[in-house]
Amino acid sequence: MAQVEIRRISKTFVGHTAVSDIDLVVNDGEFLVLLGPSGCGKSTLLRMIAGLELPTLGDIVIGGKVATRLQPKDRNVAMVFQNYALYPHLTIYDNIAFPLRVQRVEKSKIDQKVRWAANLVGIESLLKRKPRQTSGGERQRTALARSLVRDPQLFLLDEPLSNLDAKLRHSSREELRRFQDRVGVTSIYVTHDQVEAMGLGDRIVVMKAGKVRQVGTPKEIYGYPADTFVATFIGSPPMNLVETGPVTVGFRPELFLPRASFEPGAELMEAPLRIRRIEYLGGDRLIYGTVSSSLPETEVISRIPSSIPFDGAEGEEVAFAVLTEEVRRFDSETGLAITAPNTLVRRAGHV
Amino acid sequence: MTVTTDTHIPARAEPRRHRQIDDVHYLANRVMIYLLALTAVTVVGFPLFWMVISSFKPGSELYVSPPTFLPNEWTLNNYRDLFVQTNFPVYFMNSLFVAGTSTALSLVIGGIGAYSLSRFNFFGIGSFARVALICYMLPEVLIVLPLYIYVIQLGLADTLIALIIANTAFTLPLALWFMRSYYNAIPMSLEESAMVDGCTRLGAMLRVTVPLAVPGLVSVGVFSFNHAWNEFLFALVFTSSESKKVLPLGLATWIGQDNIYSWGMLLAGAVLITLPVMAFYLLVQKKLVVGLSEGGAKGE
Numbered sequence: 001m002a003q004v005e006i007r008r009i010s011k012t013f014v015g016h017t018a019v020s021d022i023d024l025v026v027n028d029g030e031f032l033v034l035l036g037p038s039g040c041g042k043s044t045l046l047r048m049i050a051g052l053e054l055p056t057l058g059d060i061v062i063g064g065k066v067a068t069r070l071q072p073k074d075r076n077v078a079m080v081f082q083n084y085a086l087y088p089h090l091t092i093y094d095n096i097a098f099p100l101r102v103q104r105v106e107k108s109k110i111d112q113k114v115r116w117a118a119n120l121v122g123i124e125s126l127l128k129r130k131p132r133q134t135s136g137g138e139r140q141r142t143a144l145a146r147s148l149v150r151d152p153q154l155f156l157l158d159e160p161l162s163n164l165d166a167k168l169r170h171s172s173r174e175e176l177r178r179f180q181d182r183v184g185v186t187s188i189y190v191t192h193d194q195v196e197a198m199g200l201g202d203r204i205v206v207m208k209a210g211k212v213r214q215v216g217t218p219k220e221i222y223g224y225p226a227d228t229f230v231a232t233f234i235g236s237p238p239m240n241l242v243e244t245g246p247v248t249v250g251f252r253p254e255l256f257l258p259r260a261s262f263e264p265g266a267e268l269m270e271a272p273l274r275i276r277r278i279e280y281l282g283g284d285r286l287i288y289g290t291v292s293s294s295l296p297e298t299e300v301i302s303r304i305p306s307s308i309p310f311d312g313a314e315g316e317e318v319a320f321a322v323l324t325e326e327v328r329r330f331d332s333e334t335g336l337a338i339t340a341p342n343t344l345v346r347r348a349g350h351v
Numbered sequence: 352m353t354v355t356t357d358t359h360i361p362a363r364a365e366p367r368r369h370r371q372i373d374d375v376h377y378l379a380n381r382v383m384i385y386l387l388a389l390t391a392v393t394v395v396g397f398p399l400f401w402m403v404i405s406s407f408k409p410g411s412e413l414y415v416s417p418p419t420f421l422p423n424e425w426t427l428n429n430y431r432d433l434f435v436q437t438n439f440p441v442y443f444m445n446s447l448f449v450a451g452t453s454t455a456l457s458l459v460i461g462g463i464g465a466y467s468l469s470r471f472n473f474f475g476i477g478s479f480a481r482v483a484l485i486c487y488m489l490p491e492v493l494i495v496l497p498l499y500i501y502v503i504q505l506g507l508a509d510t511l512i513a514l515i516i517a518n519t520a521f522t523l524p525l526a527l528w529f530m531r532s533y534y535n536a537i538p539m540s541l542e543e544s545a546m547v548d549g550c551t552r553l554g555a556m557l558r559v560t561v562p563l564a565v566p567g568l569v570s571v572g573v574f575s576f577n578h579a580w581n582e583f584l585f586a587l588v589f590t591s592s593e594s595k596k597v598l599p600l601g602l603a604t605w606i607g608q609d610n611i612y613s614w615g616m617l618l619a620g621a622v623l624i625t626l627p628v629m630a631f632y633l634l635v636q637k638k639l640v641v642g643l644s645e646g647g648a649k650g651e
Contacts, residue, residue, distance in 0.1 A: 050543075050547055051546075051547070052543050052546070052547070071546070071551070072543075072546040072547045073546060073547070073548075073549045073550060073551060075547075077547060078547065078548075079543075079544065079547045081540045081543070081544055082540075083538065083540055085538070085540040085541050085543070085544035087541060087544075087545075087559055087563075088541075088563065089562045089563055098545070098548055098558075099548040099549050102545075102548060102549040102550050102554065102558075103549055146548070150549075156547075
């Protein structure tokens with residue numbers, strides 16, 4: 001286990017900069033998620049930590065040792081690839097044993113470790129099969145078992161769930177997190193799926209175009225996005241943004257509710273909503289419409305849970321509101337969050 | 352009683368199959384395939400069969416008209432003469448040495464070179480690959496004379512090394528291109544995974560990439576061996592002394608302007624030339640079929 005420090009890392013390929021000037025500390029035992037749209041440099045950053053790419057500038061420190069120019073094999077990190085990268089010519093057993101065989105561990109010890117790792121992820125019965133005779137979920141577990149069989153000090157996971165179907169992805173996510181809690185190894189996880197990021201990460205690093213936009217716990221990222229990109233990238237449907245001159249106000253769809261559902265006397269920002277369309281999703285309803293009067297006319301979305309009564313119809317105008325303390329404010333020009341003094345205090349409390 | 356109503360349902364619900372028409376189609380299909388196979392076997396196989404059969408006939412019977420189909424008298428004299436009267440064993444060993452070494456060199460240089468072409472990207476590597484392919488397109492006849500000048504100046508005239516170099520040089524471009532596409536189809540992430548798992552780059556290549564590329568290497572090996580084994584022109588130009596002759600050249604010298612030294616021995620020699628190639632094919636046949644069909648799309 002180890003702390004990882006990323007010091008002013010940049011990576012430039014011919015013609016474009018994949019990662020620019022990133023500073024980051026991953027704490028010992030932490031599960032850190034790198035989140036961003038495809039092409040934002042998150043995988044490149046991970047590959048630099050693994051030693052598969054050499055940074056153009058900057059340093060990587062793993063466990064107090066500068067590892068920037070170390071070979072991947074000398075870093076004692078384990079990596080799970082998006083396609084799992086199981087060796088097709090070897091059995092599941094030999095796949096898991098591979099890292100130990102490379103280190104010339106003695107045979108009896110290898111056998112013991114392989115069975116321990118296979119048992120941990122529940123694939124003992126598959127050891128004699130070749131990877132192509134196993135399912136996607138089993139391959140993913142094999143890759144996990146292979147990565148943990150030699151006690152790495154750092155786990156790197158590059159979208160390990162993206163090749164699974166939706167249902168399996170859900171259960172694997174839960175398994176993965178439970179597994180990390182048990183093993184306690186520092187982990188860095190790359191994904192473009194915000195649900196995975198929110199569900200798995202102790203902290204999330206939101207990246208865009210090679211730069212870090214925000215680092216924080218899932219709560220911080222969701223409740224106090226650092227800029228309009230993070231505000232709209234996280235959350236489904238995304239945060240509503242309404243430009244009011246130099247300041248853009250933002251509010252989450254699930255907090256923008258019918259006026260009638262709030263307690264009298266609550267501090268509210270009110271706006272009438274002209275309903276364009278209602279989507280019934282079972283657990284909640286999505287109301288698409290346009291706010292006006294107190295706010296400039298803008299398309300917004302409201303998500304009303306089924307527990308709140310609502311009988312508005314398409315074409316009607318209904319009074320909606322959001323608690324003032326839940327309204328976020330951004331600079332319209334730079335997109336950066338404008339932090340009011342009182343929210344700073346609250347933020348400190350959140351952490 | 353509801354149970355009794357069930358018995359009134361007709362037993363056969365599925366449509367009847369037209370078995371007879373199916374059978375005729377099947378039969379016609381088979382007949383056509385066997386006829387085609389027979390044609391191919393006759394055209395390719397008969398000379399081969401005649402060669403084997405005739406090598407067991409005594410000299411007199413070879414010239415009988417009409418020719419006998421099977422030998423009246425089976426004899427191994429032709430084979431004995433081959434080893435007693437001629438330098439056949441020397442030719443054979445020379446051929447084996449030249450073909451074996453060229454194949455090994457093609458595999459090692461081609462295997463490693465193609466790996467570089469596939470995995471690394473540095474200045475000029477693309478043009479190098481293209482120039483290599485152009486070299487392959489030049490006919491042997493065109494390069495044999497300039498090459499001969501080099502061979503003389505390097506003091507390699509009348510040596511087997513000259514043949515090994517020439518044969519390797521001739522098969523290498525194809526080996527490079529074939530293996531390059533083969534490596535391209537093996538995902539890079541497998542090697543990266545191996546490197547993270549504790550291998551050096553070379554270790555990752557030897558432990559992961561090469562085992563996966565075995566069918567490709569087998570194809571290249573068969574091709575190289577076959578080429579070097581049958582090669583005639585380089586041998587004719589580069590070597591002259593009796594002790595340096597390879598099989599195709601050695602046997603060709605028995606065929607004179609207007610007479611043949613001994614048909615029996617020639618045919619016995621031809622049989623023995625064919626054997627190693629056949630044995631080699633049979634040995635690697637299974638891998639070869641996989642190699643040729645899978646070369647493009649290997650994937651996971």
